[in-house]
Amino acid sequence: MANTAVGTGVIGTLATKFRTCPATGLQVDLAAQRLIKANAVAAVVFLAIGGLFGLMVALTRWPAVHLLSSDMFYLVLTAHGLDVLLLWIIFFEMAVLYFASAVILSSRIAAPRWGWVAFALMVVGGVMTNVAVLQGDSSVMFTSYPPLQAQPHFYLGLILFAVGALIGCFIFLGTLVIAKEEKTYEGSIPLVTFGALTACIIAVFTIASGAIILIPTFLWSVGYISNIDTLTYKLVWWAMGHSSQQINVSAHVAIWYLIAAVTVGAKPLSEKVSRTAFLMYILFLQLASAHHLLVEPGLSSEWKIVNTSYMMYLAVMGSMIHGMTVPGSIEAAQRKNGFTRGVFEWLRKAPWSNPAFSGMFLSLVMFGFLGGISGVVLGTEQLNIMMHNTLYVPGHFHGTVVAGTTLAFMAVTYLVVPLIFQREIIWPKLAKWQPYLFGLGVAGISLFMMGAGTLGVSRRHWDNAFTDALLPYNYPDVASLMMGLNGLSAIMAATGGALYVVIVVGSILFGKKVDATNAVSALGPMPKKVVQEAVSKYGSAGTWHLPGTYVLVAIFFGSFVLYYFVNWKYLSELWPMQ
Amino acid sequence: MAIHPPQSRVWWNEPVAKGELVWIAIAFVWGLIMFFMMIYWHYYGKQNLSSEVGRVDLAVYEQKVIDFTDAYTVREEGDTGVPVVKPPVGGDAYMLARTFEWWPILELEKGKTYRLHLSSVDLQHGFSLQPTNINIQVHPGLEHVVTVTPTEVGSFGVICNEYCGLGHHVMTGRIYVVEPGQGG
Numbered sequence: 001m002a003n004t005a006v007g008t009g010v011i012g013t014l015a016t017k018f019r020t021c022p023a024t025g026l027q028v029d030l031a032a033q034r035l036i037k038a039n040a041v042a043a044v045v046f047l048a049i050g051g052l053f054g055l056m057v058a059l060t061r062w063p064a065v066h067l068l069s070s071d072m073f074y075l076v077l078t079a080h081g082l083d084v085l086l087l088w089i090i091f092f093e094m095a096v097l098y099f100a101s102a103v104i105l106s107s108r109i110a111a112p113r114w115g116w117v118a119f120a121l122m123v124v125g126g127v128m129t130n131v132a133v134l135q136g137d138s139s140v141m142f143t144s145y146p147p148l149q150a151q152p153h154f155y156l157g158l159i160l161f162a163v164g165a166l167i168g169c170f171i172f173l174g175t176l177v178i179a180k181e182e183k184t185y186e187g188s189i190p191l192v193t194f195g196a197l198t199a200c201i202i203a204v205f206t207i208a209s210g211a212i213i214l215i216p217t218f219l220w221s222v223g224y225i226s227n228i229d230t231l232t233y234k235l236v237w238w239a240m241g242h243s244s245q246q247i248n249v250s251a252h253v254a255i256w257y258l259i260a261a262v263t264v265g266a267k268p269l270s271e272k273v274s275r276t277a278f279l280m281y282i283l284f285l286q287l288a289s290a291h292h293l294l295v296e297p298g299l300s301s302e303w304k305i306v307n308t309s310y311m312m313y314l315a316v317m318g319s320m321i322h323g324m325t326v327p328g329s330i331e332a333a334q335r336k337n338g339f340t341r342g343v344f345e346w347l348r349k350a351p352w353s354n355p356a357f358s359g360m361f362l363s364l365v366m367f368g369f370l371g372g373i374s375g376v377v378l379g380t381e382q383l384n385i386m387m388h389n390t391l392y393v394p395g396h397f398h399g400t401v402v403a404g405t406t407l408a409f410m411a412v413t414y415l416v417v418p419l420i421f422q423r424e425i426i427w428p429k430l431a432k433w434q435p436y437l438f439g440l441g442v443a444g445i446s447l448f449m450m451g452a453g454t455l456g457v458s459r460r461h462w463d464n465a466f467t468d469a470l471l472p473y474n475y476p477d478v479a480s481l482m483m484g485l486n487g488l489s490a491i492m493a494a495t496g497g498a499l500y501v502v503i504v505v506g507s508i509l510f511g512k513k514v515d516a517t518n519a520v521s522a523l524g525p526m527p528k529k530v531v532q533e534a535v536s537k538y539g540s541a542g543t544w545h546l547p548g549t550y551v552l553v554a555i556f557f558g559s560f561v562l563y564y565f566v567n568w569k570y571l572s573e574l575w576p577m578q
Numbered sequence: 579m580a581i582h583p584p585q586s587r588v589w590w591n592e593p594v595a596k597g598e599l600v601w602i603a604i605a606f607v608w609g610l611i612m613f614f615m616m617i618y619w620h621y622y623g624k625q626n627l628s629s630e631v632g633r634v635d636l637a638v639y640e641q642k643v644i645d646f647t648d649a650y651t652v653r654e655e656g657d658t659g660v661p662v663v664k665p666p667v668g669g670d671a672y673m674l675a676r677t678f679e680w681w682p683i684l685e686l687e688k689g690k691t692y693r694l695h696l697s698s699v700d701l702q703h704g705f706s707l708q709p710t711n712i713n714i715q716v717h718p719g720l721e722h723v724v725t726v727t728p729t730e731v732g733s734f735g736v737i738c739n740e741y742c743g744l745g746h747h748v749m750t751g752r753i754y755v756v757e758p759g760q761g762g
């Protein structure tokens with residue numbers, strides 16, 4: 001483990017210590033490594049807390065269990081959204097940004113001390129907002145729509161957290177500048193770093209939107225501003241709330257490419273196509289605020305149509321492109337690895353026992369089929385009226401953020417632990433099953449909530465039976481069944497999630513040290529690498545032939561079209577409205 | 579690999595293989611179809627949410643709903659004390675959202691078109707008509723006029739599906755739909 005010191009550069013003047021990664025040969029800046037570790041650990045802590053809250057929510061909505069009291073339910077639901085949607089994901093993304101810049105480019109990290117300032121702000125902010133929620137008088141849900149009002153430190157915590165994340169983004173950008181300046185790589189930045197750059201650019205937009213709306217809302221909560229316009233709040237809040245989900249998409253797509261590269265040696269089919277697809281995200285995803293305003297009074301249909309479709313679905317096109325090029329690059333690599341028989345040998349013989357690969361592939365499939373298709377349907381102007389604020393909405397976003405993003409982050413952890421923490425995964429046999437357990441559980445959560453939403457069941461609602469309502473209403477009986485199945489799925493997902501936390505924490509504390517002797521085997525089972533040189537020569541215009549990928553995308557496209565028009569059929573049966 | 583810089587420095591000139599191009603073309607055309615589907619539905623579909631809306635003072639809206647209720651109440655709902663209001667056929671009907679009720683109960687005739695006014699006098703609420711599954715967001719200070727034609731008779735629940743505080747789950751209302759000329 002050679003430590004070397006380099007001189008000064010354009011940003012920062014500290015001498016930097018590196019080690020050479022025995023598995024990849026990359027130069028790892030130890031300051032960057034410490035920051036990655038800290039952010040990843042914080043992420044896992046908040047995942048554990050927020051995941052437990054999520055289980056409690058699901059068990060309360062299961063009519064036969066009805067775990068929590070109503071006050072506690074709304075409190076826990078607010079905390080669940082905060083801890084997993086915001087804290088777990090953004091902390092992990094900070095680790096991803098530092099990894100994709102400093103480590104992948106073998107560069108020293110920009111201003112590592114500011115990295116610790118960012119980390120401290122994020123921890124203080126995250127804890128502060130959690131305290132506000134747990135004190136019980138800020139049960140305003142994660143979205144905190146005014147005139148519903150939380151305690152001032154609810155908003156203040158979010159602002160501090162956002163400022164920290166913004167500093168992290170600039171450290172990422174600064175590191176790119178350093179790497180370019182000090183010529184740590186040649187040519188263009190790698191695709192994974194490009195994806196992370198996409199995430200970072202969207203993050204800056206997102207955080208700016210958050211500041212624009214949360215700062216006045218904070219001032220309103222302490223009494224300096226008398227009124228917050230409810231519609232403007234939603235418009236700007238969702239420029240943060242939805243766009244931040246596009247940070248996640250960019251980050252987890254970058255991770256798909258990363259895991260495919262490390263585990264099977266995949267190379268992008270075409271750099272140009274994959275990078276253009278990322279560019280579509282930057283150009284159009286910010287319009288997604290409209291997804292939350294489709295049945296709102298006071299906005300024109302023209303505005304809704306242009307915005308909700310990300311300008312004629314150009315960003316959806318970006319995701320559909322990744323949906324083909326990621327499995328396509330895996331197929332190409334596997335065929336080079338020698339799995340050429342039939343249409344699907346490459347897929348059957350993929351390293352399914354490596355949790356990094358299986359988690360990544362499940363994330364890819366479920367993000368497309370569950371989160372992606374439902375998201376487009378939900379975001380169609382007229383169709384939204386059948387789903388707005390029903391359980392269909394959380395059903396959709398558990399397909400994107402949990403089955404997609406969270407599962408991809410879990411998968412990449414199985415590489416980060418050996419590469420950055422330099423520890424072997426303890427209990428590899430158990431780790432092998434973790435992505436399946438969690439993934440199938442989340443698939444159930446997503447599907448059964450969408451099912452309940454189709455039956456009209458409201459989201460964020462304590463009592464499906466309307467026991468204390470003056471004018472009670474009964475949902476169809478099958479809705480209770482859906483909520484029961486959702487509860488069972490949540491138990492399964494929570495078990496998978498707990499397993500992840502235990503394995504990761506256990507590995508970091510007690511895992512066998514990784515050095516040159518076990519550096520590659522610590523990354524888990526992989527196909528024999530004919531790959532290394534074969535695929536690195538793989539040209540995008542080569543004579544490749546990917547029948548398996550064509551079949552997969554054909555199935556996807558068929559499901560998409562069918563489900564889309566089935567929903568228009570349902571809409572046509574609704575009471576006429578103009 | 580995706581973790582290395584592109585193989586050739588001038589990667590943006592590399593030709594793209596046919597399979598990839600075909601998929602991109604399909605995705606692009608499908609996007610256009612979905613985009614124009616929404617526009618098409620505005621001309622040929624029957625379910626489009628009205629964009630008729632006006633700013634209204636909270637107290638003014640409350641008074642409008644009270645006046646409407648006083649004028650057209652036909653009975654009270656059981657022992658709940660909630661009035662059941664039958665608006666003139668084809669006319670304006672009002673509902674008011676407040677923590678934690680939808681008020682009053684409406685009785686509409688099947689196949690007749692009404693101008694349904696929705697607004698809130700405190701927080702944001704949700705208008706979720708069940709089991710029809712029509713869901714509309716309601717803002718304080720914005721009076722939304724939805725032109726709607728019930729197509730089936732029965733008792734319909736109005737559920738608040740925008741979280742509005744600790745009594746959110748008891749916030750309900752009701753709309754009855756009767757055959758033309760009946761009820762009252």
